[in-house]
Amino acid sequence: xxxxxxxxxxxxxxxxxxTGLPGNTFPDMSFWxxxxxxxxxxxxxxxxxxxxxxxxxxxxxxxxxxARHSITIAAIVGxxxxxxxxxxxxxxxxxxxxxxSDMLSDAIGCLIGYFLFKMVYGKVLNLLRVSNTxxxx
Numbered sequence: 424x425x426x427x428x429x430x431x432x433x434x435x436x437x438x439x440x441x442t443g444l445p446g447n448t449f450p451d452m453s454f455w456x457x458x459x460x461x462x463x464x465x466x467x468x469x470x471x472x473x474x475x476x477x478x479x480x481x482x483x484x485x486x487x488x489x490a491r492h493s494i495t496i497a498a499i500v501g502x503x504x505x506x507x508x509x510x511x512x513x514x515x516x517x518x519x520x521x522x523x524s525d526m527l528s529d530a531i532g533c534l535i536g537y538f539l540f541k542m543v544y545g546k547v548l549n550l551l552r553v554s555n556t557x558x559x560x
Contacts, residue, residue, distance in 0.1 A: 473536025
């Protein structure tokens with residue numbers, strides 16, 4: 424499972440590091456421009472997060488439940504991770520603050536990643552499941 428998880432794990436670490444940086448390290452923009460950019464950026468990184476973890480979970484063969492429900496689990500983990508990041512920004516990270524809009528953007532990104540995964544891999548995974556059940560019949 425480690426081989427499939429390496430890239431999503433690195434992406435998870437990148438998100439963690441970037442969200443832990445002090446707020447003054449980012450460019451100074453007007454409030455509305457920053458809010459629009461920030462929300463889109465949060466959604467984008469969590470689209471990638473959910474998609475990468477969905478692929479990794481679906482390709483691993485150690486846990487069949489995880490493979491069968493890969494993208495659902497990845498999206499839930501992503502939403503929880505986004506919430507935890509905001510909690511850490513409030514309590515731990517210096518120069519950062521928690522924002523509900525960031526949590527919402529993270530969750531929307533995970534949902535987009537969920538649907539993107541379903542569009543790309545959904546039919547393929549269903550075909551593989553059908554062919555595997557036919558082998559055992």
